[in-house]
Each structure stands twice: as C-alpha cells, then as structure tokens.
Amino acid sequence: MMIKRLLGIIPVVFGVLLLTFLLVHLVPGDPVEVMLGESATTADRAQLRSDLGLDQPLTIQFLTYLKHIAHGDMGRSIHTQSDISAMLADRIPQTAKLALLSLAIAIAVALPLGILAALKSNQWQDHLATLSSLTLSAMPHFWLGPLLMLVFALWLGWLPVSGMESNASIILPALTLGFGLAAILTRMTRASLLEVLNEDFVRTARAKGLNEKNVIVRHALRAALLPIITVLGLQLGGLLAGAVITETVFSWDGVGRLLVESIEKRDYPVTQACVLVIALSYVVINLLTDIIYTQLDPRVKYA
Amino acid sequence: MMQFNLKIGRFLRNWPFLTILFWLLVVMTAKLVDLTPNQIALANILHAPDLSGLLGYDDLGRNIFSRVLAGAQVSLIVAFVVTGVTLVSGTALGLLSGYYGGWVDHLLMQVTNVFLAFPGILLAIAFAAVLGPGLNNLVLALSITGWVGYARLTRAQALALRERQHVQAAISLGASTPRIMVTHMLPLLAAPLVVEATYSIAGLVIAEASLSFLGLGIQAPNASWGSMLRDGVRYMLIAPHYVLAVGISLMSLVLAINVLGDRLRDHWDIRREI
Numbered sequence: 001m002m003i004k005r006l007l008g009i010i011p012v013v014f015g016v017l018l019l020t021f022l023l024v025h026l027v028p029g030d031p032v033e034v035m036l037g038e039s040a041t042t043a044d045r046a047q048l049r050s051d052l053g054l055d056q057p058l059t060i061q062f063l064t065y066l067k068h069i070a071h072g073d074m075g076r077s078i079h080t081q082s083d084i085s086a087m088l089a090d091r092i093p094q095t096a097k098l099a100l101l102s103l104a105i106a107i108a109v110a111l112p113l114g115i116l117a118a119l120k121s122n123q124w125q126d127h128l129a130t131l132s133s134l135t136l137s138a139m140p141h142f143w144l145g146p147l148l149m150l151v152f153a154l155w156l157g158w159l160p161v162s163g164m165e166s167n168a169s170i171i172l173p174a175l176t177l178g179f180g181l182a183a184i185l186t187r188m189t190r191a192s193l194l195e196v197l198n199e200d201f202v203r204t205a206r207a208k209g210l211n212e213k214n215v216i217v218r219h220a221l222r223a224a225l226l227p228i229i230t231v232l233g234l235q236l237g238g239l240l241a242g243a244v245i246t247e248t249v250f251s252w253d254g255v256g257r258l259l260v261e262s263i264e265k266r267d268y269p270v271t272q273a274c275v276l277v278i279a280l281s282y283v284v285i286n287l288l289t290d291i292i293y294t295q296l297d298p299r300v301k302y303a
Numbered sequence: 304m305m306q307f308n309l310k311i312g313r314f315l316r317n318w319p320f321l322t323i324l325f326w327l328l329v330v331m332t333a334k335l336v337d338l339t340p341n342q343i344a345l346a347n348i349l350h351a352p353d354l355s356g357l358l359g360y361d362d363l364g365r366n367i368f369s370r371v372l373a374g375a376q377v378s379l380i381v382a383f384v385v386t387g388v389t390l391v392s393g394t395a396l397g398l399l400s401g402y403y404g405g406w407v408d409h410l411l412m413q414v415t416n417v418f419l420a421f422p423g424i425l426l427a428i429a430f431a432a433v434l435g436p437g438l439n440n441l442v443l444a445l446s447i448t449g450w451v452g453y454a455r456l457t458r459a460q461a462l463a464l465r466e467r468q469h470v471q472a473a474i475s476l477g478a479s480t481p482r483i484m485v486t487h488m489l490p491l492l493a494a495p496l497v498v499e500a501t502y503s504i505a506g507l508v509i510a511e512a513s514l515s516f517l518g519l520g521i522q523a524p525n526a527s528w529g530s531m532l533r534d535g536v537r538y539m540l541i542a543p544h545y546v547l548a549v550g551i552s553l554m555s556l557v558l559a560i561n562v563l564g565d566r567l568r569d570h571w572d573i574r575r576e577i
Contacts, residue, residue: 015417019426026433138558140509142516142529143550146536150547154540241423245513249536260517263432275421275429282422 005290009283016283020276021065024268025058035078035266048078052269074273079265084273087258092277094164095247095254098173099239103232105178106185113182114189119216121194129186136183141242145176145249162251173250177242181235188231193224226297233289237282244278319566322559330376340365340373341524351544358548361531362538367545370526371552377527378556381438382507385445390500392446393453394492398484400454401461411454418451424510431519441520445510449503456499457492464488494571501567505560512553528553 024031032049033040052075053061068075074084110133117129136144149172153161160169196202197220205219206212244256251257255274262270343363352359358367400411418426430444464470465488473483508528514520515529523530528549535546 011413012416012420015413016420019417019421020429023429023433026430028435134562135554135558138505138554138561139550140513140553140557142513142532143553146532146539146546147550149536150539150543154543237422241425244425244428245516248517259428263428264518268433271429271432275425278425279421283420 002291002294005287009287012283013280016276016279017066017069018062020272020279021062023272023275024052024054027268031268035268051076069276074276075269077262077270078267084270087270088255088273088277091253091255091258094252095240095243095256098170098177098243098247098252098254099236101170101174102177102181102239103236105174106181109178109182110185111189114186115193115216115221117186117190118193118197121190126190129190133183133186136179137187139180141176141180141245142249144179145173145246148172148175149249162249164251164253169250169252173246173252176246176249177239180242181239184235185228185232188228189224192227193220196220196224199223226293229293229296230289233286233293236285236289240278240282319559319562322555323563326375326379326556326559329372330379340369340526342366351542352548359542359544361545362534362542367531367548370531371528371548373526374528374531374549375552375556377438377521377525378508378511378553381442381445381511382504384442385449385507386500386504388442388446389449389503390453390496393450394457394489394496396450397454397457397459398461398488398492401458402465402480402484402488404462408458411458415451415455418448421448424513427510427514428517428519431514436519436522438521441511441514444514444519445507449507452499452503453496456495460492460495461488464491495573498564498568498571498573501560501564505557505564508553508557508560 027034032045032052032054036044036048049055053064056064072085074088076082077084077087113129113133117126120126139147149161152159152172159171160166162172163169199220201223202215202220205215210219240256243254244259246252247254247256248260255277259271259274259278262268262274343365344360358371361367361370396411400408421429426448427444430447431440434440434444470483470487473487478487511520512527512529512532515527516533518530518533520529521527531549532546532553535542535549539546
C-alpha cells in the first residue's frame with residue numbers, strides 16, 4: 001500500500017520535471033533574445049545560449065537538466081549570476097515559516113468555528129459562521145491582504161505595513177493566507193462533524209450515558225477530523241500558490257516573491273527553479289498527508 | 304410590516320441572482336454607453352468619490368466607476384471564454400478516457416496527475432510568464448490549465464455510466480460510440496458539470512485578477528480588476544476608495560457566483576470531489 005503510493009509519485013515527479021523543463025521552450029521566439037533584450041551583443045547571446053545548453057538537441061538538454069537537478073544544481077541567475085540553489089536556500093525557510101504560521105492560524109480559527117456551527121446547526125451561530133466563511137472565500141489574497149494592511153497598518157497603526165524588518169512583519173501576511181484557508185476549513189469541519197453526529201456510534205456513546213462533552217470530543221470529533229486532514233493537505237498546496245501573491249503584496253522575501261521578481265526580469269532559470277520547488281513541495285506534502293491519514297485511520301491501515 | 308419582511312426575505316434569497324444579473328447587464332451594455340474608462344484628467348487625480356465620479360478617480364484622474372465596469376467586462380469575458388473552452392475539451396477527454404479505458408485512460412490520468420501537482424494558479428502563472436502578457440495569452444494560459452477538473456470529473460462518472468444497463472443496451476443494439484456518449488451519457492453528466500462550471504467561473508474571475516495583479520494579464524491602459532488593485536495598493540493611504548471600490552466589486556461577483564453554485568449543488572444533490 002505504502003510502497004505503491006511511493007512508486008506512484010515517480011511518474012508525477014518525472015512529469016513535473018519535464019513540464020518545468022519545457023517552460024523555457026514555450027517562450028515565443030528566441031528565449032535568449034527575450035532574456036537579454038535587443039541591446040545584447042552576438043557574443044553575449046552565444047555565451048548564454050551555450051551556458052543554458054540551448055544549442056544542444058532537446059533530449060540532451062533534458063538529460064543534462066535532470067542530471068543537474070539530481071546534484072542539487074539549479075543553474076545561475078541571468079541577472080545576478082548567483083547560484084539559484086543558494087538563493088532558494090535563503091527563501092524557502094521564509095515561505096515555510098509563513099505557511100506554517102498561516103496553517104496554525106487557519107486551524108485555530110476554523111476548528112472552533114466549524115464545531116460551533118455544527119453543534120448549533122441552523123441557529124444564529126451557524127448562520128454567522130457560514131456567512132463569514134462564504135465571504136472570506138470570496139476574498140482572494142490580493143484583496144484581503146491590502147484590506148488588512150489598510151485597517152491594521154495604515155489606519156490603526158498596530159502592525160508594520162510590509163517588509164521583513166520586525167518580528168511583527170509576518171503577522172499580516174500570515175493572517176491573509178490563514179483566513180483564506182480558514183474559510184474552506186470551517187465549512188469542511190462543519191459538514192464533516194454534522195455527518196458524524198448522525199452515526200450509530202455517536203448514538204451509542206450517548207446511550208451509554210457519556211456526557212455530551214465526551215461524546216463530542218472523544219467520539220465524534222476524532223472521526224470527523226480524518227477527512228479534514230486530507231483536505232488540509234490539498235489546501236496546504238493552495239497556500240503555497242497563495243504565497244506567491246501574498247508575499248508580493250507584503251514584500252515578504254520568500255520563494256513566491258522570488259518567482260514574481262524573476263518573471264518581471266525575465267530571468268527564466270530562476271522562474272523555472274521556483275515553479276519546480278513549489279510543485280515538488282506540493283507533491284511531498286500530499287504524500288505525507290496520505291501517510292499520516294493511513295496511520296490515523298485504522299480502517300485504511302489494516303485494509 | 305409582514306409584507307415588508309416577506310419582501311426582504313425574498314430579496315435575501317434572490318440576491319445572488321440579482322448581483323450576477325447586474326454584472327451581466329454591465330458587461331452587455333458597457334459597449335453601448337460611452338464610459339471612456341481610459342480618459343485621463345489630471346485635475347481629478349486620486350479625487351475622492353463625489354456625485355460626478357461615484358467611486359472617485361484613480362492615480363491618472365480616470366473615473367474609477369467606468370474602469371470598474373470595464374474591468375467587469377474583461378473579467379467575465381475571460382471567465383466565460385475559458386470556461387467554454389475547458390468545459391468542452393475537458394469533458395470530451397474525460398468521456399473518451401472513461402469510456403475506452405486501457406492505455407488512453409492511463410495516459411490521461413498520468414497527464415492530469417502531473418497538472419494537479421502544480422498547486423492552484425501556479426501553472427497558469429508559469430505559462431503566462433513565458434507566453435508573455437496580454438489578453439490572448441491570458442486566456443491561453445488559463446485554458447491550458449483549466450480542463451483538468453472537468454476531465455477528472457467526467458472520467459469518473461463515465462466509468463460508472465458505462466456499466467449502466469441503458470448504455471449496455473445501446474451498445475448491444477449497435478448504436479455508434481459518439482451517439483452513446485452524446486445521447487446516453489452526457490445528459491446524466493450535465494448536472495455535476497454545470498455545478499463545476501459555475502464554481503469555475505468564480506475561480507476564473509479570481510484567476511484573471513491574480514494574473515493581472517502580477518502584471519501578467521491585461522496591460523495598461525486597459526482596465527482589469529487585478530491591475531487596478533495593484534495600482535490602488537500603492538495609493539492606499541491617501542486614496543483608500545480606489546482599492547475598496549475594486550475589491551468590493553470583485554468580492555460581490557465572486558460571492559454571488561459561489562452561492563449560486565452552492566444552491567445548484569444542493570438542488571441536484573451532488574457531492575463535490577476532485
């Protein structure tokens with residue numbers, strides 16, 4: 001089961017590598033010309049062409065690409081000439097920090113809210129929770145982010161506007177990403193718990209005379225959380241994509257901002273590397289989610 | 304009083320339809336009314352809302368109300384075109400894959416797995432980045448990445464439908480494959496596809512704005528909600544009306560479409576999963 005799942009990601013990883021490799025070849029016209037601009041000399045162009053291996057046949061290029069990636073070599077930035085792997089090593093911890101804090105915020109907001117909504121279903125608490133999660137899910141990061149910035153940084157002056165100078169700088173981008181995830185998570189928790197509350201084992205637990213708190217926490221919630229973990233894994237990937245926008249809004253120096261900057265400078269090797277790193281992280285997160293899920297759910301583990 | 308409450312109740316129930324209707328009317332009439340969303344007036348730079356400019360003016364003194372309407376037009380046109388392209392291509396691929404099975408199915412599943420390995424809008428950003436900015440490339444980037452959901456959904460349903468008695472009966476009566484797909488399978492697939500397409504229109508409105516926000520979509524001087532938000536953020540301290548006007552417009556449209564999707568889903572009793 002586990003082995004099969006592990007082997008299953010091989011073609012996916014291969015496909016991801018192939019697609020990111022092909023990105024540069026999708027540039028209309030000559031990628032070297034696009035990257036260097038019209039003022040570059042013929043010698044510069046020839047130099048870059050051979051540096052990137054673009055003068056080789058496509059299959060050779062791809063094999064070289066694979067070989068370099070396997071050695072952790074992502075190539076060099078066209079603009080700064082710096083090593084892309086080193087650039088990413090600086091940026092990845094920043095994005096990871098942001099993503100983990102957002103995840104914590106999302107769970108802290110969504111679980112209580114979703115549980116409340118399910119327990120008070122069709123009462124005002126439920127309506128309020130549903131309405132707020134619906135509204136939040138209609139607020140993309142590039143709108144929620146500026147709104148939080150306007151209220152908490154510009155009007156109230158409680159938090160830094162953007163950048164990474166102080167420890168408090170992470171709060172607004174993390175809230176932006178976290179609230180977006182919380183919106184989906186609240187609805188999931190509510191639906192999942194409502195479903196479980198109708199199950200036989202919950203009725204049995206009540207019939208045994210357990211107090212309501214025990215029924216909810218030890219019986220219903222344990223079962224309800226399982227599907228939520230799967231969703232959480234998928235949504236964490238959404239968080240990585242959302243980080244591209246959020247980091248740009250708040251000038252947070254993570255992988256997402258590096259990606260956007262590289263696109264603006266037409267620094268395609270950096271763009272390629274960022275896309276690859278985000279996609280591979282997502283594949284790994286999904287794999288881990290599956291593994292955790294099988295460990296937690298005895299029905300899957302022993303099936 | 305009783306009647307008044309009823310009216311409010313009816314309005315609250317119907318507001319998604321009214322909101323969507325409003326934005327659709329905007330899109331259809333925007334060409335007829337002379338709005339001049341790109342007209343620069345230096346005297347009005349970042350002027351706050353008043354009676355002549357309902358939503359105020361932007362950093363070049365352009366009327367924000369006109370630009371919000373022009374942005375709505377771009378947004379919805381992109382969303383509908385991309386939904387049309389991806390719905391047709393995704394459904395066709397999913398039907399073929401689920402119906403024939405075998406290596407066709409295996410190949411398609413591997414391809415969709417690779418596409419799904421890129422979270423959210425990342426792949427569209429990557430394609431838009433290499434294709435270059437502009438409306439056509441924006442539609443292309445969103446179409447290349449958008450068909451996967453429909454293909455997965457259709458394929459899963461087609462696998463099950465294939466074994467149904469009425470399809471088996473049609474096969475043994477010698478009906479042609481296209482006929483079986485179109486008249487015996489497609490009608491049963493329509494409801495989940497319509498629900499999926501509804502959500503995807505909301506998703507595409509956001510996606511278009513995201514790409515334009517990053518500078519990968521609609522180019523200046525043309526209005527797009529994404530690029531307007533990007534400009535608005537710069538002047539947020541002195542002219543918050545700019546960001547608020549665009550953000551609230553976008554939110555109202557997306558919220559209305561999502562609620563419509565929820566209602567359609569509940570109406571047809573569909574469990575949504577990808």
